[in-house]
Amino acid sequence: MIYSDKVMDHFANPRNVGELRNANGIGEVGNPKCGDIMKMYLRIEDGIIADIKFKTFGCGAAVATSSMATELVKGKTINEALSLTNKAVVEALDGLPPVKIHCSVLAEQAIKSAISDYYKRQGIDPIPLVGEIKED
Amino acid sequence: MPKLVYVDNAATTNLSKSVINAMIPYYTENYGNPSSLYSIGRDAKKAIEFAREEIANCFNADVNEIFFTSGGSESDNWAIKGIAYEQAKKGKKHIITSKIEHHAVLHTTEFLENEGFEVTYLNVNEDGIINTDELENAIKPDTALVTIMYANNEIGTIQPIDEIGTICRKYNVIFHTDAVQAVGNIEIDVKKQNIDLLSVSAHKVHGPKGVGVLYVRRGIKILNLIHGGAQERGRRASTENVAGIVGASVAIKEACHNINEKVSKISRLRDYLIDEVLKIEKSRLNGSRTHRLPGNANFCFEGIEGESLLLLLDMQGVCASSGSACTSGSLDPSHVLLSIGLPHEIAHGSLRISLSDYNTKEEIDYILEILPGIINKLREMSPLWEKIVCENTK
Numbered sequence: 202m203i204y205s206d207k208v209m210d211h212f213a214n215p216r217n218v219g220e221l222r223n224a225n226g227i228g229e230v231g232n233p234k235c236g237d238i239m240k241m242y243l244r245i246e247d248g249i250i251a252d253i254k255f256k257t258f259g260c261g262a263a264v265a266t267s268s269m270a271t272e273l274v275k276g277k278t279i280n281e282a283l284s285l286t287n288k289a290v291v292e293a294l295d296g297l298p299p300v301k302i303h304c305s306v307l308a309e310q311a312i313k314s315a316i317s318d319y320y321k322r323q324g325i326d327p328i329p330l331v332g333e334i335k336e337d
Numbered sequence: 338m339p340k341l342v343y344v345d346n347a348a349t350t351n352l353s354k355s356v357i358n359a360m361i362p363y364y365t366e367n368y369g370n371p372s373s374l375y376s377i378g379r380d381a382k383k384a385i386e387f388a389r390e391e392i393a394n395c396f397n398a399d400v401n402e403i404f405f406t407s408g409g410s411e412s413d414n415w416a417i418k419g420i421a422y423e424q425a426k427k428g429k430k431h432i433i434t435s436k437i438e439h440h441a442v443l444h445t446t447e448f449l450e451n452e453g454f455e456v457t458y459l460n461v462n463e464d465g466i467i468n469t470d471e472l473e474n475a476i477k478p479d480t481a482l483v484t485i486m487y488a489n490n491e492i493g494t495i496q497p498i499d500e501i502g503t504i505c506r507k508y509n510v511i512f513h514t515d516a517v518q519a520v521g522n523i524e525i526d527v528k529k530q531n532i533d534l535l536s537v538s539a540h541k542v543h544g545p546k547g548v549g550v551l552y553v554r555r556g557i558k559i560l561n562l563i564h565g566g567a568q569e570r571g572r573r574a575s576t577e578n579v580a581g582i583v584g585a586s587v588a589i590k591e592a593c594h595n596i597n598e599k600v601s602k603i604s605r606l607r608d609y610l611i612d613e614v615l616k617i618e619k620s621r622l623n624g625s626r627t628h629r630l631p632g633n634a635n636f637c638f639e640g641i642e643g644e645s646l647l648l649l650l651d652m653q654g655v656c657a658s659s660g661s662a663c664t665s666g667s668l669d670p671s672h673v674l675l676s677i678g679l680p681h682e683i684a685h686g687s688l689r690i691s692l693s694d695y696n697t698k699e700e701i702d703y704i705l706e707i708l709p710g711i712i713n714k715l716r717e718m719s720p721l722w723e724k725i726v727c728e729n730t731k
Contacts, residue, residue, distance in 0.1 A: 213648075219718070233682030233685070234682060257720070258641065258642055258719040258720055258721040258722070260644035260645055261644055261645055263642070264718070
């Protein structure tokens with residue numbers, strides 16, 4: 202199994218890794234049994250993803266897709282972030298081995314889960330806006 | 338800093354210089370087909386027969402009991418399928434094995450289950466050792482074969498082979514052992530240990546890849562796996578891998594020479610490594626501390642995942658291995674780690690370091706220098722570690 206240079210770069214030097222103290226949306230997907238958990242911290246201001254951080258337990262692809270997903274939505278509107286697909290994450294990383302595609306799905310779901318949490322905190326039902334989150 | 342620290346010797350090993358030197362003439366000058374009549378064919382044939390004798394001597398076998406194959410996996414496949422189908426003619430269709438075998442054994446027994454055979458998978462204890470009472474109780478009148486590995490490739494646990502051999506002999510059941518990891522680490526005597534079939538691989542002991550050995554005790558009937566020629570006395574077709582066979586015999590002979598000296602040197606290094614690594618918070622050693630291959634160390638580090646650990650080690654020049662699901666391409670972590678009772682989330686964070694007599698203390702020191710930092714880096718970004726720390730401070 203060979204990772205692209207981009208995957209290795211995002212794995213070795215993950216962007217936006219860590220916690221966000223003033224986060225107003227936090228989402229976590231995956232489970233330890235399957236070997237990957239992704240946690241996303243969002244700071245949303247005026248409908249824009251003003252800041253984003255992540256923490257991930259998992260393989261190289263899990264870390265790299267988390268890192269790339271944060272890069273792709275940072276500074277974007279909520280709607281733009283919601284339209285992020287796992288395919289876009291895979292393409293931005295110059296591809297993933299087939300067995301690792303589920304990592305990109307998890308990254309997409311982690312972003313959606315954090316936005317759901319943001320809506321809930323605002324007293325807004327997230328389901329019509331975000332849809333159901335696949336948690337693992 | 339060393340350029341490359343190779344500590345994955347349970348996966349494969351470097352070729353020893355004497356092995357290469359012994360092999361080269363059979364690629365350059367004596368390239369004849371051993372089945373041919375002319376001199377370079379006869380020379381090749383002689384080389385094979387000399388190699389067979391050398392290998393037989395290593396395990397106290399007779400020369401006619403040694404067969405060359407394409408590797409450990411073929412030896413396992415041949416032993417198990419060959420005995421199963423032969424014994425099935427007498428109505429014996431039950432096989433006993435363990436839950437922690439190599440996939441070359443487990444996938445073969447699964448194949449046979451689909452063919453209508455019944456297979457008993459023995460449990461192992463927390464060290465990875467089978468219970469010989471459970472084995473004895475599992476033997477039935479229609480048991481065709483017991484196949485239990487000599488030593489485990491992941492956690493290095495050594496099975497009570499002498500006892501297993503005695504039990505099988507008592508009930509007159511054929512006993513096969515996959516000794517791929519044991520050769521060169523433990524003295525093997527097929528006669529004294531009542532071993533009926535033994536699988537060996539050359540590339541685990543500084544020999545060439547693609548060459549294996551199957552020992553079959555005289556008088557044991559086994560069906561052929563590879564059909565098509567008279568090689569190996571009609572038991573295994575295919576033009577012989579002459580250079581490979583010569584290399585295998587030199588490697589196996591070297592491996593079985595001075596075992597005690599090598600074992601004491603390697604296990605000293607291993608024990609130093611284990612003692613130091615276990616100082617890392619929330620780490621554990623998998624497998625038995627005492628019934629263990631001299632070169633094997635297998636750890637789990639809570640809160641991190643094995644593949645990430647391997648990638649970071651590789652970036653700093655260390656070649657190691659993991660029972661991580663992600664390295665094998667399946668979602669479940671190692672069947673061996675689950676069988677010794679580890680929960681999934683801990684089994685995901687395993688690291689196997691396997692040493693050979695080529696490794697040095699400097700290399701171990703280098704690993705010990707970089708490992709804690711790598712584990713910290715991964716734990717700092719792990720939401721699972723956050724939870725573990727949180728639960729501990731409660």
